[in-house]
Amino acid sequence: MVKVGQGPMGLYTISDYLLDVLHYGQIREVFGVPGDYNLRFLDHILTRSDLEWCGNGNELNAAYLANGYARQLGLAAFVTTYGVGELSAINGFAGSQTEGVPVLEIVGLPTTATQQQQKRVHHSLGDGQFDHFQTMHQELGIMTEVVSSNHAVAAVNRVIRKLVTTKQPAYLGLPSDLTELPVHPTFKQLIPTLFTAPNATPVPTVPFQLMQQAVYQAEHPLVVIGQALAQFHLGAAVQAWLAAQGFPFVDLIESKGVVTESMSQFKGTYHGKIANAALQAQVEQADVVFLLGSSLSDVNTAGFTHQFDPEHTITMTPGVISIYGETLVEQSPEHFPTWIQQLCQCQRATPMPSSAPTVPVRPAEPVPQPQQPVTQAFYQAALAHFVQPNDVVITEQGTSQFTVEDLRLPTDAEVITQPLWASIGYAFPAALGSLLANPNRRHLLSIGDGSFLLTLQELGFAIQHQLTPIILLLDNQGYTIERVIHGEQARYHDVPQLNYQHLLMAFGATPETYRFAKITTETELITQFRNLQHATPKLTLLQIRLQKLDAPKTLRKFINLLYDDE
Structure with missing residues (x-):
């Protein structure tokens, strides 16, 4: 095997430098699909002992897997080929952009000579222009x-600096003739600086005083x-x-478990008018609401029925600091941690009293x-009892997402879901990516049969x-x-009924490597x-066999709120 950090030809190349950077960022696996424009780059992965190539069934799934992986480790990478590969992945990649997940897509491009000579080559649109797909990503x-050389x-x-500082995805095109481009090994000394936190920008006096x-x-x-x-690894500091301070707090569907729900001050998962009466009253009675990194989308807020009064709300997001209805700071995302850290320096003379038990009773x-x-x-009741401390629960958009909404998670358990982009089929590959990144945590995936079909x-x-x-x-x-x-009974909602046990074996499982059970009764589930x-x-x-129209009550309430004007 070739020495780590040295390409197949014995030279130190831009491919080696890129892979050294990824490895420094804690990446151990690289996802994707091989294609003729990226094969020489993939050769560099195969020569290494510190990185593993993990090929996928298609590029969309690779993008989903990378998303789940990055949610655990803070960074992920996947490789596609030009045109057909990157367009296959763009749905999953757009989800990383929307939800703020730092994923790097490495796209193998035709040679620089091919592009300069505007040749009519495969995977292109045949018009001699090779920047169409890059422009599509820029539009997102x-x-x-x-x-370039x-x-x-x-x-x-x-x-890499973009990924590290903003927690947003990025796209890197690598022409196939430049994978072996020699670069000086001394550049490896720069790699640690790419992962250092940006210099803290002084917090303006007036907004900080108001906080x-x-x-x-x-x-x-x-x-x-x-x-x-x-995204910015600030959950522990806020916790x-x-x-x-003894402050009461709530989370949203998007953020269940970011701060452990076993704390005594946790009041529940807030979901606008769907939330229980006590939780809604807690929000309405607040004289100051601190919105910390929240995305107030239609799914998170039950059709925008949240009750945060702007005149009593301090909003802190990666892009904006708004206090009592006035936007006082517009900032780049990399400055968001500074604001949160400054907030965490604000201390009361005495903490607020709490009458809640220190640790909630585990659901029966x-x-x-x-x-x-x-x-x-x-x-839902059985799942609430089944989830254990430190579990990762991944839910698909739909009934599964609303099933976990009212669960009070045990210590350090978290939920991974995608409420804003809401691409069905996401959850299964994302669960695999998360599990590969953190195999020491138990992963539970709740997913419907329709969603599972998309990425099985x-x-x-x-x-x-x-x-x-x-x-x-x-x-x-x-x-x-x-x-x-x-369309409750419309045929377009039906999906093929599969023999899932045979499906496992068809994909290579053996009786020693899997468990399967078909569950129809409460006793069988327990x-x-x-x-x-x-x-x-x-x-x-x-x-788990369920009736076609059996949906969580919160989902039905949500649908009524979301579509009440139609």
């Missing part, structure tokens, strides 16, 4: 760079936890601040009724890499969330959950 707000290291450095005053004087404060705190296991068919309500090719990936997710497949014979929206609590980890698929 994604930073793009292309390696004169600016190779600089191009790599710019995209301090709010912390000191608020009688009924409420903190709303947002997903951006996870410590909340514990010290529901009592199954013999031969009683499983319902969404029973599944990655069962082969899971089996090949000996991954052991617990897949809770809600078999409701189609797209139940769409049935609730419109039995399987009990058996799994102390079982040896294996790829597990529980096919």
Whole structure:
């Protein structure tokens, strides 16, 4: 094997430099699909002992896997070929842009000579123009760079710096003739500087004074936890601040578990008018609401029915600081941590008292009724008991997402979901990426049969890499969330009914490497959950049969609020 940091030909090249950068960023696996424009770059991955090539069923799945991986480790990379490959991935990549997940896409491009001579080559539109697809990514707000013979290291450095400081994805084009471009090994000394935090920008005096005053004087404060705190690894700092101040807090669907829900001050997952009456009253009575990194989308807010009064709200996002309805600071995302850290320096003279128990009582296991068919309500109650501390729960858009909304997660458990981009099929590959990045945490995937069909090719990936997710497949014979929206009995909501046990074997599983059970009754579900609590980890698929129109009550309320004007 070639020495790490040295290409197949024995020279130190731009490919080696890029891979050294990725490895320094804690990346151990690189995802993607081979294509003739990226093959020489892939050769460099195969020569290394510190990186593994993990090929996927298609580029879309690779983008989803990278998203889940980056949510655990803070950075991920996947490789596609020009045109057909990058367009196949662009849906998943746009999800990373929308949700703020730092993923690098490396695109193998035709040679510089081919582009300069405007040749009519495969995977292009045949018009001699080779920047169409890069422009598409730019239109989505994604930073793009292309390696050139004169600016190779600089191009790599710019995209990595973008990923590290803003937590947004980036695109790097690598012409196939430049993969072996020699660069001086001394540039490796620059790599640590790419991952250092930006210099802290002084916080303007007036906004900071107003924040301090709010912390000191608020009688009924409420903190709303947002997903951006996870993106910038600020959850622990905010958690410590909340514990010290005694402030009550809520999270949103997007941010469940960013701050552990086992804290005594946690009041629930807020979801506009869908939330229970006590939680809505907590929001309405707050004299100061701190919105920390929250994305107030239609899904997060139950159709924008949230009740945050701007005149009593301090909003801190990666782009804006707004205090009491006035935008006082517009900033680049890299300055967001400075503001949160400054907020965490604001201390009350004495913390607020809390009458809640220190640790919430674990939900009781529901009592199954013999031969009683499983319902969404029973599944939700059973899942609440089944989730353990430190679990990662991945939910698909739809019934699964609304099933976990009211769960109070145990210590250090978290939820991964995609409420804003909401691309069905995302959850399964994302779960595999997250599990590959952090194999020491148990991963539970709750997904409907319709969503699973879109990306089930990655069962082969899971089996090949000996991954052991617990897949809770809600078999409701189609797209139940769409049935609730419109056309309950319409045929376009139906999906093919598969033999999932045979599907596992078709993708290479053996009886020794997987568990499968088809569940139709409450007793069967509880039995399987009990058996799994102390079982040896294996790829597990529980096919849980539900009725077509059985949807969580919160989902039905949400749909009524979202579409009440139609």
